[in-house]
Amino acid sequence: MKRHHPVVRITHWVNAIALTIMIGSGLRIFNAYPAFARKGETFCCYPFEHRSIPANLTFGGWLAGARNWHFAMMWVLVVNGLVYLGFIYLHGEWRDLVPRRGIFRDSWEMVRFYLNKRQDHPHQGKHNALQRLAYFSMPVVGIVAVVTGIAIWKPVQLATLTTLLGGYAWARYWHFLSMVALVVLTLGHIFMVFTVDPYSIPSMITGGYREDLSPEARNARPFVHLLPPNRTSP
Amino acid sequence: MKRAHPSHFAEQVGIDRRRFLEASAGAVGSLFLAACDSMGPKSAQSLLKFAEAKNETLERVLFRHTSIDAAGGKAAGGSFPSYFVSRQVPVWNEAARGAWRLEVGGLVKKPLSLSLTDLAGLPRIGYKLDHFCVEGWTAVATRTGVKVSDIAKLAGVDPAAKYVDFQSFDDEYHESWDIESAMHPQTLVVYAQDGHYLNAAWGAPARVYSPTKLGYKNTKYLTRIMFMPTRNGGYWSDQGYEWYGGV
Numbered sequence: 178m179k180r181h182h183p184v185v186r187i188t189h190w191v192n193a194i195a196l197t198i199m200i201g202s203g204l205r206i207f208n209a210y211p212a213f214a215r216k217g218e219t220f221c222c223y224p225f226e227h228r229s230i231p232a233n234l235t236f237g238g239w240l241a242g243a244r245n246w247h248f249a250m251m252w253v254l255v256v257n258g259l260v261y262l263g264f265i266y267l268h269g270e271w272r273d274l275v276p277r278r279g280i281f282r283d284s285w286e287m288v289r290f291y292l293n294k295r296q297d298h299p300h301q302g303k304h305n306a307l308q309r310l311a312y313f314s315m316p317v318v319g320i321v322a323v324v325t326g327i328a329i330w331k332p333v334q335l336a337t338l339t340t341l342l343g344g345y346a347w348a349r350y351w352h353f354l355s356m357v358a359l360v361v362l363t364l365g366h367i368f369m370v371f372t373v374d375p376y377s378i379p380s381m382i383t384g385g386y387r388e389d390l391s392p393e394a395r396n397a398r399p400f401v402h403l404l405p406p407n408r409t410s411p
Numbered sequence: 412m413k414r415a416h417p418s419h420f421a422e423q424v425g426i427d428r429r430r431f432l433e434a435s436a437g438a439v440g441s442l443f444l445a446a447c448d449s450m451g452p453k454s455a456q457s458l459l460k461f462a463e464a465k466n467e468t469l470e471r472v473l474f475r476h477t478s479i480d481a482a483g484g485k486a487a488g489g490s491f492p493s494y495f496v497s498r499q500v501p502v503w504n505e506a507a508r509g510a511w512r513l514e515v516g517g518l519v520k521k522p523l524s525l526s527l528t529d530l531a532g533l534p535r536i537g538y539k540l541d542h543f544c545v546e547g548w549t550a551v552a553t554r555t556g557v558k559v560s561d562i563a564k565l566a567g568v569d570p571a572a573k574y575v576d577f578q579s580f581d582d583e584y585h586e587s588w589d590i591e592s593a594m595h596p597q598t599l600v601v602y603a604q605d606g607h608y609l610n611a612a613w614g615a616p617a618r619v620y621s622p623t624k625l626g627y628k629n630t631k632y633l634t635r636i637m638f639m640p641t642r643n644g645g646y647w648s649d650q651g652y653e654w655y656g657g658v
Contacts, residue, residue, distance in 0.1 A: 198451075209546035216550035217490035238450030240545065241651035246451060248653070249462030331470075332543065333622050333658045334478045344483060345541065345549050 180303075180377075180386035182268065188261040189381055195254040196363070198246055200356055201236025205243035208235060213350050220346065223353075251326065258319055273303045274312050284310055291398045298393045305392075311362055318358045325352035372399040467655040474657065476595050480622035482541040486605055487550035491542075493612035494626070496646060500611045501581040501632045508580075511616050513600065517576075517638035520567030527616050530602055533557040533565070538597055543658045544626040545647075554620045556601035560594045562636065572638035577619045577630035586628045586645030590638075592657065595623050600633065625656040 181189075208229045214220035237243025265271045283306030289295040299305065304312065324338070328348040332339040342348040370377060373392050380386035388394065395402045495501050503511045513530065515523035525533075537555035544550075559575075575593040578585040592598065598621035602609060609615040614631025621629060627647040637643075648654040 206547065210544070210548040212548070215484055215487065216492065216548055217487035218484060236449065236451065239651075241647075241653075242450045244545070244653065245459040245463060245651065246455075248466055249459050252462065252465075331473065331658065332541070333480045334470075334473045334475065336478060336480065345543070349547065 179384035180380040181384050182264070182270070183384065184260070184264045184268075185270065186381055186384060188257050188264070191253065191257045192261070195250050195257060196359065198236060198250045199254055200360065201234065202243040202246040202250070203356060204230045205235035205237040206240065206247060207353065208232070209240045213346050213353075215346055220350075223350065248330075251323075254319075255323060258316065258323075262316060274309060276309055276313055280306055280309060293398070296396075298396045298398075301393055311366060315359070315362055318355050318362065322352060322355035322359060325349075325355055328352075369399070372403065373397050375403070463653055463655075466653070470655055470657045471589065471591065474591055474623070476591075478623075480538075480540050480597060482539045482551045482622075484551050486539070486552055487542075488552075488605060491550050491552055491604075491613070492544070492548075495581045495631065496584050497582045501579075502611050503580060503616060503632070511634075513617060513633060514635040515562055515566045515638075516635065518569035518572040518640060519563075519638055520569070521565075523562070523566050525562075527602060530557055530600065530617060534561055536599065537603075538599075540597065540620070540622045542620075542626055543622065545652065545656070552604050553606065554599055554601045555603040555606075556599040556617070556620070558596060559598045559600060559619070559621075559636070560596065562600060563594065563638070566638075568638050571640050574639045574642045576635075576637040576639055576643045577633060578635040578637065579630045579632040580634050581630075581632040584630060584632070584646045585643070586630050586648065586656075587639070587643040587654075588624065588628060589642075589655070592621065592623050595621055597622055598624075600636075623658055625658060627652060628656040 211229045212220065212226040213223050214226060220226060235243070237246050265274065283299065286295065286299045287305050287307045290298055325342060325348050327335060328339040328342050329345060329352055332345045332348070339345055339348050342351055374397065376387060376390040390405055392398075395406065397403060493500075505511070510526060513523075513525045515525070534557065535555060536558060537553055539551065539553045542550045542552065573590055574587050575590055576585055576587040598619070600617050601614075601620045602617045604613050609618065614633070617633045618631040619629045619633055628645070642654065645654065648656070
Protein backbone atom coordinates (compact mmCIF):
# COMPACT_ATOMS: atom_id res chain seq x y z
CA MET A 178 0.00 0.00 0.00
CA LYS A 179 1.38 3.36 -1.07
CA ARG A 180 1.58 5.97 1.66
CA HIS A 181 1.56 9.07 -0.56
CA HIS A 182 -0.25 9.58 -3.86
CA PRO A 183 2.03 10.63 -6.77
CA VAL A 184 0.40 14.08 -6.83
CA VAL A 185 1.36 14.60 -3.18
CA ARG A 186 4.91 13.37 -3.79
CA ILE A 187 5.48 15.56 -6.85
CA THR A 188 3.97 18.69 -5.29
CA HIS A 189 6.02 18.07 -2.13
CA TRP A 190 9.35 18.21 -4.00
CA VAL A 191 8.31 21.00 -6.35
CA ASN A 192 7.31 22.93 -3.24
CA ALA A 193 10.64 22.17 -1.57
CA ILE A 194 12.56 23.61 -4.54
CA ALA A 195 10.23 26.58 -5.09
CA LEU A 196 10.19 27.47 -1.40
CA THR A 197 13.99 27.28 -1.14
CA ILE A 198 14.38 29.63 -4.10
CA MET A 199 11.64 31.95 -2.83
CA ILE A 200 13.27 32.20 0.59
CA GLY A 201 16.80 32.63 -0.77
CA SER A 202 15.81 35.27 -3.29
CA GLY A 203 13.51 36.92 -0.75
CA LEU A 204 16.39 37.25 1.69
CA ARG A 205 18.55 38.76 -1.07
CA ILE A 206 15.79 41.28 -1.78
CA PHE A 207 15.49 41.97 1.94
CA ASN A 208 19.24 42.66 2.13
CA ALA A 209 18.83 45.64 -0.22
CA TYR A 210 17.07 47.31 2.73
CA PRO A 211 17.28 44.99 5.75
CA ALA A 212 14.87 47.04 7.84
CA PHE A 213 11.17 47.83 8.06
CA ALA A 214 11.08 51.48 9.09
CA ARG A 215 9.92 54.09 6.64
CA LYS A 216 12.63 56.68 5.98
CA GLY A 217 12.60 59.18 8.80
CA GLU A 218 10.72 56.84 11.13
CA THR A 219 11.57 53.95 13.44
CA PHE A 220 10.04 50.47 13.53
CA CYS A 221 8.93 49.01 16.83
CA CYS A 222 9.04 45.33 16.25
CA TYR A 223 12.18 44.09 14.56
CA PRO A 224 15.33 43.88 16.72
CA PHE A 225 17.78 43.52 13.83
CA GLU A 226 17.00 46.68 11.82
CA HIS A 227 19.70 47.43 9.21
CA ARG A 228 21.54 44.17 9.81
CA SER A 229 21.97 42.09 6.66
CA ILE A 230 21.22 38.41 6.29
CA PRO A 231 24.47 36.46 5.63
CA ALA A 232 25.02 36.42 1.86
CA ASN A 233 25.47 32.65 1.73
CA LEU A 234 21.86 32.20 2.83
CA THR A 235 20.67 34.25 -0.14
CA PHE A 236 20.04 33.49 -3.78
CA GLY A 237 19.95 35.60 -6.92
CA GLY A 238 23.39 37.24 -6.80
CA TRP A 239 22.12 40.82 -6.85
CA LEU A 240 18.87 42.66 -6.25
CA ALA A 241 17.56 42.49 -9.83
CA GLY A 242 18.53 38.83 -10.17
CA ALA A 243 16.83 37.95 -6.89
CA ARG A 244 13.69 39.90 -7.87
CA ASN A 245 13.52 38.16 -11.23
CA TRP A 246 13.77 34.76 -9.55
CA HIS A 247 11.26 35.74 -6.86
CA PHE A 248 8.65 37.00 -9.34
CA ALA A 249 9.05 33.94 -11.58
CA MET A 250 9.16 31.29 -8.87
CA MET A 251 6.10 32.76 -7.13
CA TRP A 252 3.96 31.29 -9.92
CA VAL A 253 5.45 27.83 -9.44
CA LEU A 254 4.80 28.11 -5.70
CA VAL A 255 1.21 29.30 -6.14
CA VAL A 256 0.21 26.91 -8.94
CA ASN A 257 1.87 23.97 -7.18
CA GLY A 258 0.15 24.91 -3.92
CA LEU A 259 -3.24 25.10 -5.65
CA VAL A 260 -2.71 21.70 -7.31
CA TYR A 261 -1.81 20.21 -3.91
CA LEU A 262 -4.73 21.78 -2.05
CA GLY A 263 -7.17 20.95 -4.85
CA PHE A 264 -5.96 17.36 -4.91
CA ILE A 265 -6.11 16.69 -1.17
CA TYR A 266 -9.55 18.27 -1.06
CA LEU A 267 -10.96 16.19 -3.92
CA HIS A 268 -9.12 12.99 -3.00
CA GLY A 269 -9.91 13.10 0.70
CA GLU A 270 -6.37 13.35 2.09
CA TRP A 271 -7.40 16.51 3.93
CA ARG A 272 -9.01 14.25 6.52
CA ASP A 273 -5.53 13.15 7.62
CA LEU A 274 -4.39 16.76 7.98
CA VAL A 275 -7.19 18.94 9.29
CA PRO A 276 -6.92 19.19 13.10
CA ARG A 277 -9.54 17.23 14.95
CA ARG A 278 -11.07 17.70 18.36
CA GLY A 279 -8.45 17.10 21.05
CA ILE A 280 -5.56 18.08 18.78
CA PHE A 281 -3.89 20.17 21.46
CA ARG A 282 -4.28 17.51 24.12
CA ASP A 283 -2.87 14.91 21.72
CA SER A 284 -0.05 17.26 20.73
CA TRP A 285 0.82 17.73 24.38
CA GLU A 286 1.02 13.95 24.77
CA MET A 287 3.45 13.83 21.81
CA VAL A 288 5.56 16.56 23.40
CA ARG A 289 5.60 14.62 26.68
CA PHE A 290 6.66 11.48 24.83
CA TYR A 291 9.44 13.32 23.00
CA LEU A 292 10.64 14.81 26.29
CA ASN A 293 10.73 11.35 27.87
CA LYS A 294 7.93 12.22 30.29
CA ARG A 295 5.86 9.42 28.83
CA GLN A 296 7.23 6.03 27.80
CA ASP A 297 4.87 4.74 25.11
CA HIS A 298 4.31 6.42 21.77
CA PRO A 299 0.75 7.83 21.65
CA HIS A 300 -1.43 5.88 19.25
CA GLN A 301 -1.82 7.62 15.92
CA GLY A 302 -3.28 7.28 12.45
CA LYS A 303 -1.29 8.31 9.37
CA HIS A 304 0.22 11.25 11.25
CA ASN A 305 0.67 12.09 14.89
CA ALA A 306 -0.96 15.19 16.38
CA LEU A 307 2.14 17.38 16.03
CA GLN A 308 2.50 16.39 12.38
CA ARG A 309 -1.15 17.23 11.78
CA LEU A 310 -0.63 20.66 13.27
CA ALA A 311 2.55 21.24 11.25
CA TYR A 312 1.20 19.95 7.92
CA PHE A 313 -2.00 21.92 8.40
CA SER A 314 -0.11 25.10 9.34
CA MET A 315 2.21 24.87 6.36
CA PRO A 316 -0.39 25.74 3.67
CA VAL A 317 -2.08 28.23 6.00
CA VAL A 318 1.18 30.12 6.54
CA GLY A 319 1.92 29.69 2.83
CA ILE A 320 -1.34 31.46 2.00
CA VAL A 321 -0.40 34.27 4.41
CA ALA A 322 2.98 34.55 2.65
CA VAL A 323 1.31 34.76 -0.76
CA VAL A 324 -1.31 37.31 0.30
CA THR A 325 1.20 39.54 2.09
CA GLY A 326 3.51 39.15 -0.90
CA ILE A 327 0.79 40.39 -3.26
CA ALA A 328 0.22 43.33 -0.91
CA ILE A 329 3.84 44.48 -1.15
CA TRP A 330 4.04 43.73 -4.88
CA LYS A 331 1.08 46.05 -5.68
CA PRO A 332 0.66 48.47 -2.75
CA VAL A 333 -0.95 51.10 -4.99
CA GLN A 334 -2.95 49.06 -7.49
CA LEU A 335 -4.19 46.78 -4.67
CA ALA A 336 -4.09 49.47 -1.99
CA THR A 337 -7.14 48.07 -0.18
CA LEU A 338 -5.33 44.82 0.58
CA THR A 339 -2.14 46.61 1.67
CA THR A 340 -4.14 48.95 3.91
CA LEU A 341 -5.94 45.98 5.50
CA LEU A 342 -2.54 44.59 6.47
CA GLY A 343 -1.58 47.88 8.11
CA GLY A 344 0.16 49.55 5.18
CA TYR A 345 3.25 48.73 3.14
CA ALA A 346 5.81 48.54 5.97
CA TRP A 347 3.61 46.24 8.05
CA ALA A 348 2.66 44.08 5.07
CA ARG A 349 6.38 43.68 4.39
CA TYR A 350 6.85 42.72 8.03
CA TRP A 351 4.04 40.09 7.91
CA HIS A 352 5.59 38.75 4.71
CA PHE A 353 8.94 38.41 6.50
CA LEU A 354 7.37 36.77 9.56
CA SER A 355 5.47 34.29 7.39
CA MET A 356 8.83 33.38 5.84
CA VAL A 357 10.32 32.87 9.32
CA ALA A 358 7.37 30.62 10.22
CA LEU A 359 7.83 28.58 7.03
CA VAL A 360 11.55 28.20 7.80
CA VAL A 361 10.83 27.06 11.36
CA LEU A 362 8.19 24.56 10.19
CA THR A 363 10.49 23.26 7.45
CA LEU A 364 13.56 22.89 9.67
CA GLY A 365 11.45 21.17 12.32
CA HIS A 366 10.07 18.85 9.66
CA ILE A 367 13.53 17.98 8.29
CA PHE A 368 14.92 17.46 11.79
CA MET A 369 12.09 15.09 12.71
CA VAL A 370 12.37 13.17 9.44
CA PHE A 371 16.06 12.47 10.00
CA THR A 372 15.97 11.89 13.74
CA VAL A 373 12.65 10.09 14.15
CA ASP A 374 11.38 8.64 10.88
CA PRO A 375 13.98 8.44 8.10
CA TYR A 376 11.98 5.47 6.75
CA SER A 377 9.37 7.96 5.58
CA ILE A 378 11.81 9.38 3.01
CA PRO A 379 11.11 6.59 0.45
CA SER A 380 7.40 7.16 1.00
CA MET A 381 7.82 10.68 -0.37
CA ILE A 382 9.82 9.39 -3.37
CA THR A 383 8.42 6.01 -4.45
CA GLY A 384 5.40 6.10 -2.15
CA GLY A 385 6.33 2.90 -0.34
CA TYR A 386 6.30 2.81 3.46
CA ARG A 387 6.90 0.00 5.90
CA GLU A 388 4.36 0.30 8.69
CA ASP A 389 6.46 -2.08 10.83
CA LEU A 390 9.15 0.65 10.86
CA SER A 391 6.80 3.50 11.76
CA PRO A 392 7.82 5.67 14.73
CA GLU A 393 4.94 4.21 16.71
CA ALA A 394 6.12 0.65 15.96
CA ARG A 395 9.69 1.57 16.95
CA ASN A 396 8.55 3.74 19.87
CA ALA A 397 10.91 6.33 18.37
CA ARG A 398 11.64 9.77 19.68
CA PRO A 399 14.40 12.04 18.28
CA PHE A 400 17.65 10.02 18.08
CA VAL A 401 16.10 7.18 20.09
CA HIS A 402 15.22 3.85 18.49
CA LEU A 403 16.24 5.31 15.18
CA LEU A 404 17.44 2.05 13.68
CA PRO A 405 15.14 -0.90 13.09
CA PRO A 406 14.74 -3.35 15.97
CA ASN A 407 17.00 -6.37 15.62
CA ARG A 408 14.48 -9.14 15.24
CA THR A 409 16.91 -11.99 15.69
CA SER A 410 17.84 -10.92 19.18
CA PRO A 411 15.90 -12.54 22.01
CA MET B 412 1.74 1.71 31.05
CA LYS B 413 5.37 0.90 30.54
CA ARG B 414 6.34 -1.23 27.61
CA ALA B 415 9.42 -3.37 27.26
CA HIS B 416 11.24 -2.80 23.99
CA PRO B 417 13.29 -5.20 21.99
CA SER B 418 16.93 -4.27 22.05
CA HIS B 419 17.92 -2.14 19.08
CA PHE B 420 20.58 -2.80 16.52
CA ALA B 421 22.19 0.55 17.25
CA GLU B 422 22.38 -0.21 20.94
CA GLN B 423 24.12 -3.48 20.18
CA VAL B 424 26.69 -2.31 17.67
CA GLY B 425 27.05 1.20 19.08
CA ILE B 426 26.82 3.08 15.80
CA ASP B 427 28.01 6.64 16.25
CA ARG B 428 24.87 8.58 15.46
CA ARG B 429 26.64 11.89 15.68
CA ARG B 430 29.04 10.98 12.90
CA PHE B 431 26.19 9.71 10.77
CA LEU B 432 24.26 12.95 11.25
CA GLU B 433 27.32 15.10 10.60
CA ALA B 434 27.93 13.29 7.35
CA SER B 435 24.33 13.67 6.16
CA ALA B 436 24.22 17.33 7.20
CA GLY B 437 27.46 17.95 5.31
CA ALA B 438 26.11 16.37 2.14
CA VAL B 439 22.88 18.38 2.21
CA GLY B 440 24.72 21.56 3.20
CA SER B 441 27.18 21.40 0.32
CA LEU B 442 24.27 21.14 -2.12
CA PHE B 443 22.87 24.39 -0.79
CA LEU B 444 26.23 26.13 -0.62
CA ALA B 445 26.71 25.45 -4.32
CA ALA B 446 23.67 27.61 -5.00
CA CYS B 447 24.34 30.27 -2.38
CA ASP B 448 24.48 33.90 -3.42
CA SER B 449 24.65 32.86 -7.07
CA MET B 450 22.51 34.16 -9.89
CA GLY B 451 21.36 30.64 -10.63
CA PRO B 452 21.85 28.67 -13.84
CA LYS B 453 22.35 30.72 -17.02
CA SER B 454 19.84 28.55 -18.86
CA ALA B 455 17.14 29.85 -16.49
CA GLN B 456 17.53 33.42 -17.72
CA SER B 457 15.19 32.96 -20.69
CA LEU B 458 12.56 31.49 -18.36
CA LEU B 459 12.94 34.47 -16.05
CA LYS B 460 12.47 36.82 -19.05
CA PHE B 461 9.37 34.86 -20.02
CA ALA B 462 7.97 35.22 -16.50
CA GLU B 463 8.73 38.95 -16.54
CA ALA B 464 6.78 39.37 -19.79
CA LYS B 465 3.81 37.44 -18.37
CA ASN B 466 3.95 39.45 -15.16
CA GLU B 467 3.93 42.68 -17.17
CA THR B 468 0.79 41.55 -19.00
CA LEU B 469 -0.92 40.83 -15.67
CA GLU B 470 0.30 44.07 -14.12
CA ARG B 471 -1.06 46.07 -17.05
CA VAL B 472 -4.42 44.32 -16.69
CA LEU B 473 -4.48 45.19 -12.97
CA PHE B 474 -3.49 48.80 -13.60
CA ARG B 475 -6.21 51.40 -12.93
CA HIS B 476 -6.10 55.18 -13.13
CA THR B 477 -8.55 55.13 -10.22
CA SER B 478 -6.03 53.34 -7.98
CA ILE B 479 -4.64 56.23 -6.01
CA ASP B 480 -1.85 56.38 -3.49
CA ALA B 481 -2.78 57.97 -0.16
CA ALA B 482 0.36 58.22 1.92
CA GLY B 483 0.09 58.06 5.68
CA GLY B 484 2.81 58.85 8.18
CA LYS B 485 5.15 61.76 8.40
CA ALA B 486 7.26 63.19 5.60
CA ALA B 487 10.79 61.79 5.41
CA GLY B 488 12.18 65.30 4.94
CA GLY B 489 15.96 65.30 5.26
CA SER B 490 15.96 61.48 5.58
CA PHE B 491 14.77 61.18 1.97
CA PRO B 492 17.58 59.31 0.18
CA SER B 493 19.15 60.81 -2.90
CA TYR B 494 20.25 58.71 -5.86
CA PHE B 495 21.90 59.61 -9.15
CA VAL B 496 24.22 57.77 -11.50
CA SER B 497 26.77 60.52 -12.23
CA ARG B 498 29.94 60.72 -10.14
CA GLN B 499 28.72 63.91 -8.51
CA VAL B 500 25.34 65.41 -7.79
CA PRO B 501 24.14 66.45 -11.25
CA VAL B 502 23.67 70.22 -11.54
CA TRP B 503 22.39 71.90 -14.66
CA ASN B 504 25.24 74.06 -15.99
CA GLU B 505 23.44 77.17 -17.18
CA ALA B 506 26.63 78.86 -18.42
CA ALA B 507 27.49 75.95 -20.71
CA ARG B 508 24.02 74.74 -21.72
CA GLY B 509 21.81 77.82 -21.45
CA ALA B 510 18.68 78.04 -19.36
CA TRP B 511 17.14 74.66 -18.47
CA ARG B 512 14.11 73.73 -20.52
CA LEU B 513 11.89 70.68 -20.61
CA GLU B 514 11.52 69.42 -24.19
CA VAL B 515 8.35 67.49 -25.08
CA GLY B 516 8.54 65.73 -28.43
CA GLY B 517 8.16 62.56 -30.43
CA LEU B 518 4.67 61.60 -31.55
CA VAL B 519 3.05 64.97 -30.75
CA LYS B 520 1.27 67.56 -32.87
CA LYS B 521 2.96 70.47 -31.10
CA PRO B 522 6.43 69.86 -29.62
CA LEU B 523 6.96 71.93 -26.47
CA SER B 524 9.94 73.58 -24.87
CA LEU B 525 8.99 74.63 -21.35
CA SER B 526 11.01 76.79 -18.99
CA LEU B 527 10.63 76.31 -15.25
CA THR B 528 8.44 79.42 -15.24
CA ASP B 529 6.27 77.89 -17.99
CA LEU B 530 5.92 74.71 -15.91
CA ALA B 531 5.01 76.66 -12.80
CA GLY B 532 2.34 78.45 -14.86
CA LEU B 533 0.58 75.20 -15.81
CA PRO B 534 -2.20 73.81 -13.58
CA ARG B 535 -0.44 72.94 -10.34
CA ILE B 536 -1.20 69.90 -8.27
CA GLY B 537 0.32 68.58 -5.04
CA TYR B 538 -0.03 65.17 -3.44
CA LYS B 539 1.40 63.62 -0.31
CA LEU B 540 2.82 60.45 -1.83
CA ASP B 541 4.67 57.28 -0.94
CA HIS B 542 7.92 56.61 -2.72
CA PHE B 543 8.44 52.88 -3.30
CA CYS B 544 12.09 52.07 -3.81
CA VAL B 545 13.02 48.79 -5.51
CA GLU B 546 15.25 48.16 -2.48
CA GLY B 547 12.21 47.86 -0.25
CA TRP B 548 12.14 51.14 1.61
CA THR B 549 9.43 53.72 1.36
CA ALA B 550 9.52 57.42 2.12
CA VAL B 551 6.79 60.02 2.21
CA ALA B 552 6.98 63.44 0.58
CA THR B 553 4.59 66.03 -0.78
CA ARG B 554 5.22 66.37 -4.50
CA THR B 555 4.08 69.44 -6.36
CA GLY B 556 4.10 69.86 -10.10
CA VAL B 557 2.14 69.32 -13.29
CA LYS B 558 0.33 66.17 -14.38
CA VAL B 559 2.12 64.49 -17.28
CA SER B 560 -1.34 63.98 -18.77
CA ASP B 561 -1.85 67.78 -18.80
CA ILE B 562 1.46 68.23 -20.63
CA ALA B 563 0.42 65.49 -23.07
CA LYS B 564 -2.84 67.33 -23.78
CA LEU B 565 -0.94 70.55 -24.35
CA ALA B 566 1.38 68.86 -26.81
CA GLY B 567 -1.41 66.96 -28.55
CA VAL B 568 -0.13 63.42 -28.28
CA ASP B 569 -0.73 61.15 -31.26
CA PRO B 570 -2.83 58.04 -30.42
CA ALA B 571 -0.01 55.95 -31.93
CA ALA B 572 2.16 56.85 -28.94
CA LYS B 573 2.16 53.75 -26.70
CA TYR B 574 5.29 54.53 -24.71
CA VAL B 575 6.92 57.53 -23.09
CA ASP B 576 10.64 58.02 -22.49
CA PHE B 577 11.74 60.27 -19.62
CA GLN B 578 15.29 61.48 -20.25
CA SER B 579 17.70 63.33 -17.99
CA PHE B 580 21.00 65.17 -17.77
CA ASP B 581 22.19 62.74 -15.09
CA ASP B 582 24.67 61.06 -17.41
CA GLU B 583 22.66 58.88 -19.84
CA TYR B 584 19.86 58.13 -17.35
CA HIS B 585 16.43 57.60 -18.83
CA GLU B 586 13.53 55.21 -18.34
CA SER B 587 10.71 54.49 -20.77
CA TRP B 588 7.18 53.81 -19.56
CA ASP B 589 3.90 52.41 -20.86
CA ILE B 590 1.65 55.37 -21.71
CA GLU B 591 -1.13 54.22 -19.35
CA SER B 592 1.12 54.68 -16.31
CA ALA B 593 2.38 58.02 -17.63
CA MET B 594 -1.22 59.27 -17.93
CA HIS B 595 -2.11 58.25 -14.34
CA PRO B 596 -3.46 61.29 -12.46
CA GLN B 597 -0.65 61.01 -9.88
CA THR B 598 2.12 60.90 -12.48
CA LEU B 599 3.66 64.35 -12.26
CA VAL B 600 6.48 66.46 -13.53
CA VAL B 601 7.56 67.56 -10.06
CA TYR B 602 9.38 70.83 -9.37
CA ALA B 603 8.78 71.14 -5.63
CA GLN B 604 9.06 68.71 -2.71
CA ASP B 605 7.64 69.38 0.75
CA GLY B 606 6.88 72.96 -0.28
CA HIS B 607 10.32 73.88 -1.60
CA TYR B 608 11.66 73.94 -5.12
CA LEU B 609 13.70 70.79 -5.73
CA ASN B 610 17.31 70.94 -4.63
CA ALA B 611 20.07 69.23 -6.60
CA ALA B 612 19.90 66.07 -4.46
CA TRP B 613 16.20 65.64 -5.19
CA GLY B 614 16.48 66.07 -8.98
CA ALA B 615 16.38 69.83 -9.65
CA PRO B 616 15.06 71.55 -11.59
CA ALA B 617 12.34 68.96 -12.33
CA ARG B 618 11.77 65.24 -12.20
CA VAL B 619 9.09 62.68 -12.94
CA TYR B 620 7.28 61.21 -10.01
CA SER B 621 4.52 58.64 -9.80
CA PRO B 622 3.59 56.35 -6.91
CA THR B 623 2.56 53.78 -9.54
CA LYS B 624 6.18 53.11 -10.47
CA LEU B 625 9.21 52.00 -8.47
CA GLY B 626 11.72 54.75 -7.74
CA TYR B 627 14.14 53.89 -10.53
CA LYS B 628 11.47 54.45 -13.18
CA ASN B 629 11.02 58.03 -11.96
CA THR B 630 13.71 59.94 -13.84
CA LYS B 631 15.26 62.85 -11.95
CA TYR B 632 17.09 65.81 -13.55
CA LEU B 633 14.50 65.68 -16.33
CA THR B 634 15.29 67.21 -19.74
CA ARG B 635 13.00 65.55 -22.25
CA ILE B 636 9.71 63.69 -22.50
CA MET B 637 9.47 61.66 -25.71
CA PHE B 638 6.21 60.05 -26.85
CA MET B 639 7.05 56.93 -28.83
CA PRO B 640 5.43 54.02 -30.70
CA THR B 641 7.87 51.52 -29.13
CA ARG B 642 9.59 51.17 -25.80
CA ASN B 643 13.11 52.35 -25.30
CA GLY B 644 14.41 50.41 -22.30
CA GLY B 645 16.03 52.41 -19.55
CA TYR B 646 19.13 52.85 -17.45
CA TRP B 647 18.24 50.18 -14.88
CA SER B 648 15.86 48.12 -16.99
CA ASP B 649 18.66 47.54 -19.52
CA GLN B 650 20.77 46.10 -16.70
CA GLY B 651 18.24 43.51 -15.56
CA TYR B 652 15.64 45.30 -13.44
CA GLU B 653 12.06 44.82 -14.65
CA TRP B 654 11.20 47.26 -17.38
CA TYR B 655 7.63 47.70 -16.13
CA GLY B 656 8.58 48.38 -12.49
CA GLY B 657 4.95 48.95 -11.53
CA VAL B 658 3.62 49.39 -8.02
